[in-house]
Amino acid sequence: MSQNRTPEDGCREDVREDAQAGADAPGSEFGFATRSIHSGYDPSANHDSASAPIYPSVAYALRSAKHADALASGEVSGFSYSRVANPTVDALEQRIAQLEGGIGAVTVGSGMAAVSFALLCAAEGGGRIISPTDLYGASVDAMDSFFPQFGVHTDFVDDINDLAEVESKIGPDTRAIFAETVANPSTEITDLKPLADLAHRHGIALIVDNTVPTPYLLRPIEFGADIVVHSTTKGISGHGNALGGVIVDAGNFDWTNGRFPHLTRKELVISDERNGVWHSFAEAFGNAAFIRRIRTKYVRTFGAVLSPFNAYLQMVGLETLPQRVRQEVATAKLIAQHLRGVDHIVRVNYSGLDDDPQHELVAQYLPQGVGTVLSFEVEGDESHVNRIVDGVKLFSYVPNIGDSRSLIVNPARITHREVPERYRLAAGVNDNLLRLSIGLENPADLIADLDQAIAGAY
Numbered sequence: 001m002s003q004n005r006t007p008e009d010g011c012r013e014d015v016r017e018d019a020q021a022g023a024d025a026p027g028s029e030f031g032f033a034t035r036s037i038h039s040g041y042d043p044s045a046n047h048d049s050a051s052a053p054i055y056p057s058v059a060y061a062l063r064s065a066k067h068a069d070a071l072a073s074g075e076v077s078g079f080s081y082s083r084v085a086n087p088t089v090d091a092l093e094q095r096i097a098q099l100e101g102g103i104g105a106v107t108v109g110s111g112m113a114a115v116s117f118a119l120l121c122a123a124e125g126g127g128r129i130i131s132p133t134d135l136y137g138a139s140v141d142a143m144d145s146f147f148p149q150f151g152v153h154t155d156f157v158d159d160i161n162d163l164a165e166v167e168s169k170i171g172p173d174t175r176a177i178f179a180e181t182v183a184n185p186s187t188e189i190t191d192l193k194p195l196a197d198l199a200h201r202h203g204i205a206l207i208v209d210n211t212v213p214t215p216y217l218l219r220p221i222e223f224g225a226d227i228v229v230h231s232t233t234k235g236i237s238g239h240g241n242a243l244g245g246v247i248v249d250a251g252n253f254d255w256t257n258g259r260f261p262h263l264t265r266k267e268l269v270i271s272d273e274r275n276g277v278w279h280s281f282a283e284a285f286g287n288a289a290f291i292r293r294i295r296t297k298y299v300r301t302f303g304a305v306l307s308p309f310n311a312y313l314q315m316v317g318l319e320t321l322p323q324r325v326r327q328e329v330a331t332a333k334l335i336a337q338h339l340r341g342v343d344h345i346v347r348v349n350y351s352g353l354d355d356d357p358q359h360e361l362v363a364q365y366l367p368q369g370v371g372t373v374l375s376f377e378v379e380g381d382e383s384h385v386n387r388i389v390d391g392v393k394l395f396s397y398v399p400n401i402g403d404s405r406s407l408i409v410n411p412a413r414i415t416h417r418e419v420p421e422r423y424r425l426a427a428g429v430n431d432n433l434l435r436l437s438i439g440l441e442n443p444a445d446l447i448a449d450l451d452q453a454i455a456g457a458y
Contacts, residue, residue, distance in 0.1 A: 032099065032216060033322045040094030041315075046087075054312045055087045084300050088308035092315050096236070096246050099215040099318075100228050103251030104291045106299060107244060107311065111211060111231020112138050113304035114245030118207050118229050119143070119178060121294055123152040124262045127175035132160040133423035134183040137416035139209070140423055143178075158426060161191045163198055175259055176205045176227075181220055182212035182366070184401065185375040185411050185435040186428050187351040189361040196224025203257040205290075211235070212371040212401070216325050223365065226253040227290065232314050234402030235372065238324050242313035244306050249291035256282045263289045269296055324404065324440065329369030331446065332438040336374045338447050344384070344458050349428065350374040373401050375411070375428075375435040382431040384457045385410050389434070391453035394445055401437035406446055411435050 030038070041052050060079045062068035070076045079085055089107055097105035108114050119142075123129050129147075133140055133156050143154035155169040160179045177199050179190045190208065199206040207227040208220045214235040220228050230236060232244035255263040266278040270292075281289040281296075299305060329352070336350035351358045352370040362370055378384055388408075389397050395408040399415050409415060416429045424430075438446070 035098055036095070036216075036321050037319045039098040040096075041091040052088055052091045052312060052315055054308050055082075056308055057086075058082050082308070083303060083305050084295060086308050086311070088315075089306050089311040092306075092311040092318075093246070095315065095318060096215070096230070096232075097248055099219075100210075100248045101219050101221045101250070102228065102248035104288055105246050105248045106291055106294045107232065107246045107306040108299060109245065109304040109306055110243050111229070111233055111245040112142070114229040114231065114247050115139050115209060116142060116147075117294055117298040117302075117304070118227050118247050119176065120147065120150065120152060121290065121298060122176040122205055122207060122227070122260075123147075126151045126173065127259075128152070128171065128173045129154045129176050129178050130157060130166055130169045130174060131155075131178040132157055132183070133419075134160075134186055134188055134427040135180055136184045136209070136211075137411070137419045137424075140416075140420075141418040144420065144423070156423070160195065163194060166195070167198060167202075170202050170204065174202070174204050176207050178207045178209075180209040180212065181218055182351070182371050182373070183427075184212055184373060185415075185433070186349050187212070187370055187373060187375070189351050189358045189365060189370065191361055192220055192223035192225060192365060196226075199226075200224070203254075203259050205253050212373050213366060213369075214321060214325055214371075214402075216322050217329070217368050217371060218366050221248070221250040221252075226250050234400070235325060236317055236321065236402070237314045238317040238321065238402060238404055239313075240398070240400055240403040240405065242310040242317075244310050244314055247291065247294055249288060249294075251287040253287070253290070255287075255289045263293060325372065326368070327440060328372040328438050331441075331443045332372050332374055332436075333369070334443050335436065335438060335447060335450070339374075339376050339450070342451065342454060344379045344454055345376050346379055346432075347377040348374065349376065372438045373435065374438070375433055377428075377430065377432045378434065378454070378457075380432070380458070382410075382413075385432060385434060387457035388453045391456045392449050393453075394441060394449040395436070395453075401435075403437060404440045406439040406441055407437040409435050 046053055059081050071078050093105040093107050119129055131154050157165045181190050196206045205226040208225045210220055210228050211231045211234050228248040230246045232246050263282045264280045266280050270284050271278040281293045285292040333352050336348055336353055339345050339348045351362055392408055395406050398407045399409050411429050411433055412431045416424050
């Protein structure tokens with residue numbers, strides 16, 4: 001068990017850091033659907049409640065001075081303050097860590113908090129990140145214009161699968177490569193294995209956003225990713241009713257290789273000053289150094305905490321993740337195929353189509369489908385886009401993905417508005433592009449809705 005934590009850092013690390021569920025909960029020997037319902041939660045530790053309870057308490061009784069001291073020092077495990085750990089949130093973290101195959105996970109208040117904390121923690125103190133521009137708009141904006149204010153800079157590449165271009169950007173200050181496993185909204189696939197191999201040859205970490213496929217369709221850790229982030233707002237929650245994000249640590253990266261001095265520097269927050277015992281995160285937590293720094297320094301200090309109510313909703317969403325995504329992917333592929341033959345559509349972006357140039361990568365990484373997001377470009381100008389979004393009746397005009405409802409949005413004006421034009425156009429996000437997130441409605445109804453809206457726009 002790790003030692004010398006702060007009084008607020010009372011968490012069940014003997015459970016979490018092994019990414020194991022409670023004593024009676026299924027582990028990795030069970031199938032994905034079983035684990036998405038049962039893993040990470042022990043009813044016997046919660047008054048035999050079949051469903052994980054919502055623990056709305058801010059703080060937890062320390063019982064006695066002796067117990068409080070033991071809890072603060074790490075000699076015993078438990079909960080003390082919900083800004084750092086909460087029983088409901090803890091169950092969600094354990095479940096997602098198991099589903100992704102990581103040693104531990106930390107949830108946060110939103111997907112952008114997950115992206116920001118993961119990248120800042122990797123590049124803290126003046127490091128650099130390598131990233132493509134074909135990303136969710138807020139991620140590009142953060143790396144391009146905001147992170148530099150904190151001394152963290154990004155070297156952008158046109159194609160994350162061009163290993164020569166990526167390698168040319170690696171310098172002494174490079175800390176991580178960042179990419180989306182399935183890009184939003186182009187659905188371009190990242191070739192994870194060679195990218196991970198390249199990163200590891202240079203002692204840098206591979207951090208990936210796995211929001212679009214969810215762990216049901218793809219588990220990047222199996223292909224060498226070191227850190228996986230999600231906007232749990234999306235497919236994991238699945239119903240558009242709960243913001244959240246998560247960071248998962250594979251536990252395989254050597255954070256002591258010299259590129260990450262903040263993880264090998266002695267820190268008071270995890271040390272015992274009175275007794276002259278000092279630790280770095282790497283010394284105290286070994287291969288869990290990164291995820292423990294996320295919890296202790298980023299979540300505890302910046303406070304982007306996931307509420308227990310949102311954690312509960314996301315656990316409920318996880319229970320039906322395989323069934324939802326399976327149906328949504330099947331419908332998304334049908335719609336993408338249909339749109340290819342519709343008048344006034346000049347391009348359809350969905351890498352899950354059988355004749356897509358990335359078909360071999362899809363077969364390697366995403367044999368069950370690439371996800372529920374697709375995009376298409378229409379003829380004419382922005383006025384036609386506006387008429388389409390105003391003309392749909394079943395599709396909701398909503399800037400979200402992964403919902404049980406089908407959604408439509410014009411990315412150039414909404415989700416990618418803050419992306420510099422040169423990056424936006426390089427990613428194919430022009431004023432004539434529309435993005436769809438496919439839900440659980442009848443496929444024929446969705447196709448009919450798109451057909452009438454597109455015909456009406458012209």
